[in-house]
Amino acid sequence: MQNRRRIVITALVFLLPTIVGTLIFRLIPIIWSFALSFYEWKVFDKAVFVGWKNYAHIFTSSISLDVFVNSAIFSVIYVAGSLALALVLAVVLNNGLRSSAFFRGAFFVPYITATVAIALAWRWIFSTRFGVLNNLLIALGVENPPAWLADPAWALPAVALVSIWKDVGFYMILLLAGLQTIDPTLYQAARVDGAGPIARFRKVTVPLLTRSLFFVLIIALVRSTQTFEITYALTNGGPNRASTTLAFFVYQKAFVDFEVGYAAALSYIMCVILGFLTLVSFYFRRKWVHE
């Protein structure tokens, strides 16, 4: 009994920093922000309680509706693109090729590199007249290559592509970790039963990888809603809000326009959407994830 008490005390001491940190830097700000969302507050003025007005304003303004659409497009491109590419790369790398350590490193480098630095390199690559990409396209015979970051139709996909390029190596590593837990004898057994490479992929790899795939899906979903650095360095949300997603819009409202209450309401809507999508994913988890 003496020992049990000691363990409980040790556990409490061990958890103390986490409890304090979670309380001060997560729980209190989360509640505070919710309260702020019911106020009209322009930082330098007095805060005025306005009830649901901020929320009502968000759902009726055409600007914020554009931003919602941008966010949805961005998330779809990002999540689908990252998952598909990461799966292909992980499966190819898992074949025990001699140089797979080199390729694994090469693919992971964008993830571990300095975000703003590499986003600026991409901005330079995408540059309309002097950029290496458009000059390459012209050399390949493309007549009028797009202006990329300066073109409202291309700015958002370009930001999404750079984000996928940056993160896919991380998802690939997570999937590789999942692949390595699959018992090799299962493949041998499948082969003995006459299963070809595609059948082995579909009947052994995919079912046993669903846990990792689900994990990657959730992380990618969360990350897709929070893009900031790449947008800031590539387009600053432009041209004319064409690449502004929700997270970036919250930043602009709070710290550029100083509409704190409005920004807080926006951030809460973002949070609810994300929570809803996560719940939906968990609900459908049973249908396709094998335990």
Next chain:
Amino acid sequence: MNNFNLARYSRKNGTLFLLYSVLAVYSLVTLAPFMWMLITSFKEPSDVFKIPPSFVPSMLFSDTPFANYATVWTERSFVSFFLNSTWVAFMASIGQVFTTSLAGYAFARLELPGKNVLFAIVLATAFVPTEVTIMPEFLMMRWIGWIDTFASLIVPSFLVGAFGTFMLREYFASLPSDYADAAYVDGASPFQIFYKVYLPLAQPALVSVFVIAFINNWNELLRPLLFLNSPEKFTVPLGLMSFVNQYEASWTLLMAGSVISTVPLILIYMLTQRYILQGFVGGGVKG
């Protein structure tokens, strides 16, 4: 018999060729932007706006091959951005390893009434986007008086690390309990069992948490942008962005600065990469 083997051999080589082509093409996609960044950083400013672009790092063949780097490092005060970022990222990550290893161990291996509820809260709050908490965080920093200090960047990362907590909890849980039982029989206290037995075993996971925290803190832009005011306190990403706004067209200098800010992360990754995959996979399943 001979024919059959030949067929199988070439089919196998066909697959190999396909696999290697996928890998080669994609590694070109990942590495090309870095190459272009590097080439641009070694160009004469006059060579940048050539059409078609030149792939020659012209400055390398001049008397002052590192002139762009020298300018960025001293005149544009990159040396101070660099030192600031190093200090902030190092302290924030060491703190995060400290906090999350204790919490991860307690969640995985110690008894505490209500610990699962607590773990659920820690995880759930991690799903709340930064955008929700950043405004109150800013007000809080102003109230404490930490605006324009490094504490505003270090302390939150020190105390909150949901991803690290989650990862280390899984890792500690995957290690066998026999060690704890043996140490307990030998009269070790709960703290000694953690410190002497399990912490050394978790080394790959601890290194992974450190590296990931370091990268995240090194790259953080939003908080430095909001919390830091004086240019001599700027971190590298903030320094780079302030640079863009001032000298939009000086791509040679900008790319030199970008290379400088990328090097430490690549170095750290190269030194620790053998731990990273192992850290993700978990201790129990290896071998």
